[in-house]
Amino acid sequence: MGALLWSLSMPATNAMSYSDVPKTHSNYYDILYLEEHDVIVDRASYGMQDIVTREEVAVMVAKAIGLDGSKPVDTKFKDVKKNNSNSGYIQAAVDAGIINGYTDNTFRSTTNVTRGHMAAFISRAFTLPTGTKTFKDVAKNNTAYAAVSQLAAANITTGYEDGTFKPQNNLTRAHISAFLARAMRYEAQTHTMEAHFIDVGQGDATLLQLATGENVLIDAGTDAAGETVVAYLQKQNVQTLDYVIATHPDADHIGGMVDVLKAFDVKHFVDSGKVHTTNTYKNMLQAVDAEGATFTVPNAGDMLIEHTDVHSYVQVLYANESAKETNDASLVVKGGFCSEDVLLMGDASADVEAQLVKQANVEADIVKLGHHGSNTSSSLSFLQAVKPNTAIISYGEGNSYGHPHKEVVANVHKVGASMYETAKQGHIVATIQCGSHTVDQQASTPVVPTPVVPTPTPAPVVPTSFANCTELRKVYPDGVKEGHVAYAAKLDGDSDGWACETTDSNDKPAPAPVPTPAPKPQPTGDVNSGSYVVPGAATSFKNCTAMREVYPKGVKTGHPAYAKKHDRDGDGWACE
Incomplete structure (x- = not known):
């Protein structure tokens, strides 16, 4: 029986609505x-x-x-x-x-x-x-x-x-x-959700097993990898695939689809809509017809699976069947459970990434990097917006493209994510619980290019010997103390150990003024309006419990801390 699966964090204590339930009550x-x-x-x-x-x-x-x-x-x-x-x-x-x-x-x-x-x-x-x-x-x-x-x-x-x-x-x-x-x-x-990143060599195949019971396959590798994908799914006790998604018609993503469609009961088939003339693409469409699965070309934002009360979902974040480049027609898919999200980028380029950052919530705990780790994808600005804890790269060892490119590996390192590679670790499984996830493989150590340290500009040569105090004060306006390289007894007329000082009542240099500290920034806005802003406060929160510690009434759309995933009723006010 399906049941509510949600974060185990303690609810915010200021949300109680009942006058007869004091905080000291056992319930x-x-x-x-x-x-x-x-x-x-x-x-x-x-x-x-x-x-x-x-x-x-x-x-x-x-x-x-x-x-x-x-x-x-x-x-x-x-x-x-x-x-x-x-x-x-x-x-x-x-x-x-x-x-x-x-x-x-x-x-x-x-x-x-x-x-x-x-x-x-x-x-x-x-x-x-x-x-x-x-x-x-x-x-x-x-x-x-x-x-x-x-x-x-x-x-x-x-x-x-x-x-x-x-x-x-x-x-x-x-x-x-x-x-x-x-x-x-x-x-x-x-309950847990599992994301399986299947080792299909130079290609992509990902199985999402939702906490609510659905099985979703995104891509199926090359034609040669079809049997590998089928065998892997059977090992996971998959009998029915609720959704099979072909992100785009490249052979390294859809080649194994015919084997999958023949081996399993497939309820829904989701295609990018990007038409291709290859036999691989035609064979896939014929297999879909033979299977009898519903065929859908989605729009950006379409929710394929959604259990709002449990936050278990699969959504198409990006779709563009009219894209000039096949890679940029890639469906970008996001799924998740509780407060953990998985982002699957297909072969989408950096241009698509830039659009996504502006149009959708791309934050995710796990991201499968676009285009097998090519430097055409996974820009630093995009990864900074995603804020992943874990990055997955699916590619074949010794591939002719040089994947993964060193720029991408460096970007992963810069955002502090752990990196896993199918070419090195084989099949990779991420197990997602409420508020955390684990990966059953040892993370790769990113090889980061040695930074180029610029040669410092040499400091100007300063004279250490002066004919008189007028000349010395041009370089040292307050004079110098005994022990300084420019100190000379002939310039210390009062023999107080300070040469050429600017005198005050104590015959010592006047003390430097103490700067007045700048005022601390004050919170702005009305705490009840949803626009209340605390300067310097975090703008990203794991869940409503954490947000309400800073913004007890929640926040509205447009506030820097607003996130769609915290707006459960879609009214433009998160965690109210």
């Missing part, structure tokens, strides 16, 4: 977590001891696992009509097998829910381990036994101090907040 952070993830809505008070009904449970659990019930529907229950604003969530929860109706074709929305019922609902909604823990009041023949044991195994519940679970007790809003928030956190910890 404070659970309720705050649910509120930040839109499982519960703002209201004056939370009602900690209010008894939860079947309708409330259906709505909250459906939202927690990302079911779309926002549109009212006519349910199959005679007591839940379309005029009930929650009818869509009730039907979605029923369809997902989370909650059932009664044999008389009613749902009974206002019926109270017990703690035992809630255990069953959560075990159906989330993927939990099989448990063995028992409670004194939950015998093995109890209908709630298996579900309660699962909750205990996942540390969603520990029961009461007396060793009981009290499955017959009515469920309060305090209980449901704890159960759901802990289940959501557990689910987030157990």
Whole structure:
């Protein structure tokens, strides 16, 4: 069952909307977590001891696992009509097998829910381990036994101090907040996304296995690499490819597509739209027709897969089927999970990179560099905008193009990214969790050209002997002390160890004035308007929790810290 997978970072403590939930309450952070993830809505008070009904449970659990019930529907229950604003969530929860109706074709929305019922609902909604823990009041023949044991195994519940679970007790809003928030956190910890950069020699083939279960293949290497790609996918237990993307019609990217289309069930095929006259391209199109996959030429910005509640997605950032150069017709694809993103550049040139920086959010933790590490791509300004932690280069050892070019390797080094190369490490797998990622290979050591140190201009020759103080002060306006190369006793008329000094009341040089420090820059804007700017503060934040430490009310479009990935509802205001 798909469930909400999100960052485990602690929510911002200034977001609480409920007057009856003080920060000292044991469920404070659970309720705050649910509120930040839109499982519960703002209201004056939370009602900690209010008894939860079947309708409330259906709505909250459906939202927690990302079911779309926002549109009212006519349910199959005679007591839940379309005029009930929650009818869509009730039907979605029923369809997902989370909650059932009664044999008389009613749902009974206002019926109270017990703690035992809630255990069953959560075990159906989330993927939990099989448990063995028992409670004194939950015998093995109890209908709630298996579900309660699962909750205990996942540390969603520990029961009461007396060793009981009290499955017959009515469920309060305090209980449901704890159960759901802990289940959501557990689910987030157990899911990952994987990005497989397949070693196909001088070519490209990347498999994204999303945390939400979809398989997406971007390019398939050369014709000779087709069998390699098929074998690799089979080893990853791939049976169905939800999307296959051909970034552009060059043979080193689409040559293996025929083998892939024959070997797997492909639901959707995405093409750049750039027409080519080669047999490789024609054979690919014929294989798509034979497979029966839907054929799409996307526009820039099209979202192929999107689970907004979990931030699991695949998007086409750039598309241009009218580009003069085949490489510049490359589809640029971005995917991600939680707060980690992967950017795949195809063979896009530096000109395309410059457009992307202006038109899209290119920040990504992992970037597969464009055009196999050619210096036609991966400009320093682009990599500085991407801010990657990890850079992948897919190329063949000893290729005739000299890939990767030294300029690109130097740029990777300058932005501080770890570099991985298929020619050196073979298949490369990045495992992405909420807020971090790991790579199962040893990073390459970038070979950086030795910088050219300019020859310093020699300092002008300064005289060390002067006929009189007038001449000495032309070079040393305040005179010189004894021990200085230009000091001479004949120029020290008062024998105080200071020759040719400009005199004051103490017969010593006047002290240099102390500069007044410049005033520190002050914050500008109204903190409630979304335009509040703190000079010197960071402009890039990992998530809303980090942003709100500097901008407690969030920021609007146009603010230097605004990022589209933090604007979950698309209203132009991030992390509000």
